[in-house]
Each structure stands twice: as structure tokens, then as C-alpha cells.
Amino acid sequence: MKWLKGTVEKERRALEGARRRFISKPTEKRLHSVRTAGRRFRSLLEDVAELAPSAKLLGRVKRAAEQTDAARDATILLRLLENSVDPSERHLAEPLLAKLSAREKEATRLAHKRLRRARFTGSRGT
Amino acid sequence: MKPDPVPLHGVTDGIELARRVLDTRVCEVRRLAGGLQQRDQQGLHDFRIACKRVRYALERFADLDSSLETVAKHFELLQDALGEAHDRDVLLSVLPVAMGQTEQRLAAEREASVDRAVVLWAQAQELLLDCPLIVLEAASNHS
Numbered sequence: 001m002k003w004l005k006g007t008v009e010k011e012r013r014a015l016e017g018a019r020r021r022f023i024s025k026p027t028e029k030r031l032h033s034v035r036t037a038g039r040r041f042r043s044l045l046e047d048v049a050e051l052a053p054s055a056k057l058l059g060r061v062k063r064a065a066e067q068t069d070a071a072r073d074a075t076i077l078l079r080l081l082e083n084s085v086d087p088s089e090r091h092l093a094e095p096l097l098a099k100l101s102a103r104e105k106e107a108t109r110l111a112h113k114r115l116r117r118a119r120f121t122g123s124r125g126t
Numbered sequence: 127m128k129p130d131p132v133p134l135h136g137v138t139d140g141i142e143l144a145r146r147v148l149d150t151r152v153c154e155v156r157r158l159a160g161g162l163q164q165r166d167q168q169g170l171h172d173f174r175i176a177c178k179r180v181r182y183a184l185e186r187f188a189d190l191d192s193s194l195e196t197v198a199k200h201f202e203l204l205q206d207a208l209g210e211a212h213d214r215d216v217l218l219s220v221l222p223v224a225m226g227q228t229e230q231r232l233a234a235e236r237e238a239s240v241d242r243a244v245v246l247w248a249q250a251q252e253l254l255l256d257c258p259l260i261v262l263e264a265a266s267n268h269s
Contacts, residue, residue, distance in 0.1 A: 003140040007186065043182040047147045050134040080217050086227035096222060
């Protein structure tokens with residue numbers, strides 16, 4: 001089916017492009033783009049699995065998402081805590097803020113290292 | 127949570143593919159909507175993931191039926207509300223016990239997000255009824 005082939009290829013290219021942009025400059029926004037493109041592509045591959053099986057590619061997409069989970073989780077928790085901590089409890093939050101900040105940096109570094117090796121360049125393989 | 131498999135036997139065109147995918151994903155989200163009523167963390171999480179799958183499917187097939195775009199935007203709002211509740215659940219699970227004021231604030235925000243999601247879900251179901259590509263049992267008792 002032409003529509004399906006074109007859509008798979010378009011979403012694969014979107015993920016590969018987002019990955020490359022994150023590798024060239026690992027920012028929070030670019031990491032978010034990798035995750036969003038990955039989720040869309042994964043959802044497509046799962047939806048059409050019976051027509052276009054691609055177990056290997058789906059596995060690579062899932063692993064890539066897992067490799068970015070920790071960085072994104074730390075970023076979200078950090079921002080949320082910074083914005084919602086009661087002023088009277090700020091001093092109590094400091095150790096957790098510091099821990100989340102360190103986790104965010106380390107997890108982003110790891111995501112960058114792992115995504116550098118990832119490739120989404122082929123849609124074949126079952 | 128693994129997605130329900132989409133039965134695609136005999137599908138040869140985009141319209142039929144869209145129908146089958148949307149039918150499966152909408153059935154899945156309706157089945158998991160109980161999590162929204164129960165308001166528990168796991169139930170809300172599963173419902174949120176199902177909403178995400180519906181939204182992506184709606185966006186993907188919007189070029190075949192433009193009415194899907196409006197519903198997709200609505201699911202995006204619903205997903206945002208559920209995401210805000212989820213983020214608060216996660217933060218609440220690691221928050222030091224001595225931070226009672228912050229905890230109270232986060233818990234209240236969490237409940238407000240779930241309330242918003244309940245309203246958005248009711249509206250989303252109405253919108254789904256107007257999509258020609260989606261065949262729903264309007265009288266069925268999915269909440």
C-alpha cells in the first residue's frame with residue numbers, strides 16, 4: 001500500500017532527523033523532539049504490524065525511547081518542583097532539587113552517548 | 127501496557143486501514159476509561175497511554191478525513207491534563223515527608239487536572255460520534 005509505505009518512511013525520517021539534531025546539540029527541547037518523533041513512529045509501527053511487520057525496527061525505536069526516559073523524567077520533576085515548592089519549605093526541597101539536577105545532567109549525557117550509536121535508517125527486518 | 131493488536135487482514139486501501147486502526151484504538155481507550163473514574167495512578171497512566179495512541183492515529187489519518195483533526199486536538203488537551211496529573215503523582219512519590227504544604231498543593235493540582243480530564247473525556251466522546259471514519263456503539267455504557 002503506497003500510503004502506508006510513504007507514511008512509514010516519513011515518520012522514520014522524522015525520528016532519524018530528530019536524533020541527529022540532538023546528537024549535534026543535546027538540548028532539552030531536542031531531546032523532547034526525539035521522544036515525540038519516537039512515540040509517533042512506534043505507534044505507527046504497532047498499528048500496522050499485521051500489514052508491515054518490522055519487529056527489529058520497532059525494538060530499536062523502543063530502546064531509544066527507554067534511553068531517554070531518565071533524562072526527561074528528571075527534567076520534568078525538576079521543573080515541577082522548582083515551580084510548586086512552597087516558599088516556607090524551599091530549604092527542605094534543596095537536597096531533592098540538587099539530586100534531580102545531577103540526575104538530569106547525567107541522564108542527558110547517557111542518552112546522548114546511546115543515541116549516538118542508534119540508527120533508524122532501515123524499515124526492513126522482522 | 128501493550129497496545130491491542132489491530133486486525134488488518136484483507137485491508138488494501140488507506141480508508142479501510144484508518145477505520146480498523148481507529149476502531150481498535152477507540153475501543154481500547156473506552157475500555158480503559160474506568161481508570162479515569164477511579165482516579166488511581168496506574169489506571170490513569172494506562173488511560174493516558176491509550177489516549178496518546180488514539181491521538182497519534184487521529185493525526186495520522188487526518189489527511190483522509192479532516193474532521194479527525196479537531197478530535198485529535200481535543201485528545202491532545204486531554205493527554206496534557208492527564209500528563210499533569212501523572213507528573214504530580216511521580217513527584218509526590220519522591221517528595222520528602224516534611225514538605226506538607228508543597229504536598230498539599232501538588233495533590234490539589236493533581237485532582238484539578240483529573241477533574242479537567244473527566245470533562246475533556248466526556249467532550250471527546252461526543253466528538254468521536256461525529257467522525258464518519260469511526261463507528262461507535264453510541265448507546266454502549268462506556269464512561
